[in-house]
Amino acid sequence: MGCCSFVCLAPLNFQILEETSSSIITSSSILKFSSSSLDRCKRFYRRKPNALKLVSSDYSCFEVKGINYRPPGTQHNLLNDVNFSLHEKSLGLIFGRSGSGKTTLLQLLAGLSKPTSGSIYIQRYGEDGNPNQSPEHLPPERVGIVFQFPERYFLADTVLEEVTFGWPRQKGGIQFKEQLALGLQRAINSVGLNGISLDEDPHALSGGYKRRLALAIQLVQTPDLLILDEPLAGLDWKARADVVKLLKYLKKELTLLVVSHDLKELSSLVDQSWRMEMGGLLKKEPMPV
Ligand SMILES: Nc1ncnc2c1ncn2[C@@H]1O[C@H](COP(=O)(O)OP(=O)(O)OP(=O)(O)O)[C@@H](O)[C@H]1O
Numbered sequence: 001m002g003c004c005s006f007v008c009l010a011p012l013n014f015q016i017l018e019e020t021s022s023s024i025i026t027s028s029s030i031l032k033f034s035s036s037s038l039d040r041c042k043r044f045y046r047r048k049p050n051a052l053k054l055v056s057s058d059y060s061c062f063e064v065k066g067i068n069y070r071p072p073g074t075q076h077n078l079l080n081d082v083n084f085s086l087h088e089k090s091l092g093l094i095f096g097r098s099g100s101g102k103t104t105l106l107q108l109l110a111g112l113s114k115p116t117s118g119s120i121y122i123q124r125y126g127e128d129g130n131p132n133q134s135p136e137h138l139p140p141e142r143v144g145i146v147f148q149f150p151e152r153y154f155l156a157d158t159v160l161e162e163v164t165f166g167w168p169r170q171k172g173g174i175q176f177k178e179q180l181a182l183g184l185q186r187a188i189n190s191v192g193l194n195g196i197s198l199d200e201d202p203h204a205l206s207g208g209y210k211r212r213l214a215l216a217i218q219l220v221q222t223p224d225l226l227i228l229d230e231p232l233a234g235l236d237w238k239a240r241a242d243v244v245k246l247l248k249y250l251k252k253e254l255t256l257l258v259v260s261h262d263l264k265e266l267s268s269l270v271d272q273s274w275r276m277e278m279g280g281l282l283k284k285e286p287m288p289v
Pocket residue numbers: 071074078096097098099100101102103104105276
């Protein structure tokens with residue numbers, strides 16, 4: 001397949017939006033071709049739109065290698081040699097039985113507890129698919145996490161206070177504060193909360209808007225990885241559909257890792273999936289839907 005710069009990777013969805021004489025514009029990238037190969041490549045993309053990922057430029061993956069976790073003072077590992085890699089701007093889903101260790105893994109990834117062994121990092125790759133830099137440590141502040149039922153943890157009396165709750169403790173000068181203010185504006189817009197007054201009581205919002213607010217809080221500082229634990233749990237059908245739509249939109253800009261039992265509703269968004277088996281063993285597996 002020397003006709004253009006792509007390789008087959010894990011399934012990632014994109015749609016062909018427009019074709020020009022030398023390129024195809026998709027929902028995730030612009031594919032450019034030499035004139036001699038254009039027709040062949042176009043035919044190929046039309047036949048296999050869900051099986052390809054463009055790698056014509058550098059890209060990064062969030063990577064987890066050999067993670068074991070045994071809570072201090074206990075004798076059993078809750079996680080056993082967990083390995084996976086998630087391409088940037090894609091959505092990975094972890095499913096599995098209750099008590100298998102999914103939330104435990106998310107907490108490690110968010111830096112809320114430390115793995116007993118193993119590493120978590122970001123790896124950059126070049127056009128050829130080989131690493132082109134040393135792995136980069138992923139500090140906890142670059143990871144956002146939205147817990148299950150995040151609205152239960154709302155503390156403030158207004159939406160604005162809820163979003164800016166941690167700010168007085170933020171180090172940094174006026175420039176950093178300005179960045180945060182811009183981030184706030186962007187986050188509010190990106191989750192569709194701009195129609196809501198910032199003075200509104202967060203507890204008075206609808207279920208779907210509470211979830212949007214929980215997402216906005218995590219988006220202010222544009223995390224490299226956004227983790228969501230059961231994002232649809234406890235919502236009515238309308239709010240669930242709204243959250244699915246929002247995740248689809250956020251996936252264009254962010255890397256998302258989701259734990260959920262709601263496989264059917266999320267299936268159209270999922271690029272890669274893993275089953276967590278009892279005993280904390282993670283296996284790459286298509287969703288059973
Ligand atoms: N600090 C701890 N010490 C000992 N056991 C723990 C600790 N934290 C969690 N566990 C146990 O680890 C197992 C995995 O829990 P975890 O919450 O990660 O599962 P889960 O897959 O997220 O379940 P669910 O789908 O119900 O949320 C459970 O049996 C839980 O009781």
